[in-house]
Amino acid sequence: MYTSETHQLMSKLASEGQFLSLSRRSPELFTSEKKPLEFTLSNGTLVHIAGPGIIAFTPENKGDKAIILSCGIHGNETAPIEICDQYVVDILTCKLVLGHRVLFIFGNLPAMDKATRFVDENLNRLFSQAHNSASVNQNGYECKRAKELEVAVAQFFNASLSNKAQSSNTSRQNDETRYHYDLHTAIRPSKNEKFAVYPYLHGESHSKEQLSFLLACGVDTFLLSGSSTTTFSYYSSRQFNAHAFTVELGKVQPFGQNDMSRFAAVTETMKRFICGQTIEAKPFENKDMLIYKVNQVINKHADDFVLEFSDDLPNFSTFEKGALLARETGAEYRAQYDGEAVVFPNANVAIGQRAILTVIPTTLV
Ligand SMILES: [Zn+2]
Structure with missing residues (x-):
């Protein structure tokens, strides 16, 4: 009750x-x-x-x-x-x-x-x-x-x-x-x-x-x-x-x-x-829609990880193939396709965490 x-x-x-x-x-x-x-x-x-x-x-x-x-x-x-x-x-x-x-x-x-x-x-x-x-x-x-x-x-x-x-x-x-x-x-x-x-x-x-x-x-x-x-x-x-x-x-x-x-x-x-x-x-x-699939999951491995684009870049901004996206000691990360887009970039994550996700267009069959 x-x-x-x-x-x-x-x-x-x-x-x-x-x-x-x-x-x-x-x-x-x-x-x-x-x-x-x-x-x-x-x-x-x-x-x-x-x-x-x-x-x-x-x-x-x-x-x-x-x-x-x-x-x-x-x-x-x-x-x-x-x-x-x-x-x-x-x-x-x-x-x-x-x-x-x-x-x-x-x-x-x-x-x-x-x-x-x-x-x-x-x-x-x-x-x-x-x-x-x-x-x-x-x-x-x-x-x-x-x-x-x-x-x-x-x-x-x-x-x-x-x-x-x-x-x-x-x-x-x-x-x-x-x-x-x-x-x-x-x-x-x-x-x-x-x-x-x-x-x-x-x-x-x-x-x-x-x-x-x-x-x-x-x-x-x-x-x-x-x-x-x-x-x-x-x-x-x-x-x-x-x-x-x-x-x-x-x-x-x-x-x-x-x-x-x-x-x-x-x-x-x-x-x-x-x-x-x-x-x-x-x-x-x-x-009628934009459908993307994940292409690269870029994790941060070093403290000096930096994004090669401005901090307030909108999600789904696209890059040409070969464009530098980020770098850190011992590594450079580049777009692998024309039109590859970045989502949720964040250089301030802990070591080992995801810093950038890149996506490429796809379709549903
Ligand atoms: Zn939320």
Whole structure:
């Protein structure tokens, strides 16, 4: 049974919808013995709060999709946080009725307050058990949070397996298709403002339907990852066979300073998607998008590693074959193809870490 304070909290959430601001201001409301918190909205939607910043909804008439929208995995990437916050407010106050089960995750709550990317370390490098590695601060906020988020994702994606709502057809296994869009904004500018990283699929084929959907969201550039990583989207892709993407929606701005018109396509299209409405997506054609695959992973081996281009070079800037990209004692790194582009360059990483990724155009057959 819930206490009267908890009942008050639930009716406050249903009347005002301020789940994110309560999670940031008073995370203790959603932890300890009060976890998880479950209640039903007046339109029959079941609300399940697994912890601060982690809220799932099951509409009365749910479709065949299980969708995760995560944001704020980096605390200062405000635009996706504002977009998801608005969805959650509208769902809690019954302005928006979902068509599928949806889990919203607001990742790094303390970093949001500090307006920083993270508190102790990069949360988006700690998934798939990386939070248990000896090289990370296991007592830091992000390691604990990565663990908590992995559990929330697993519970959400596995929920329909044990869901008695399907008892009318008990022979059915989990027949939901799973999706996870991890929404970010980038630190550096990008020649292609909105792009998505498609996690490594271990030989499985890429979903053209998903690329078409993301194109309808305004994302026209895709980077096909070529190896296992410890990102959040790779975790959902690998562990739960979800259609999962790290989606970069533009450049980092402080809270309240985003030009939300730049996010209109993604906000509207994603809203239609979670509400189970039809989406006007063009059938897939390679010519409508830029698709890249990884060519070189350049790691830093010496302290004197330097980039041979300006620090604020936009992501996806291209080079001619043979152009010098970076050097360090004992090595020079050059473009191997005309049109080879650099993404996420960073000379200030630790020795042994990735300093530059280079990509070359490819197409899907
Ligand atoms: Zn980010």
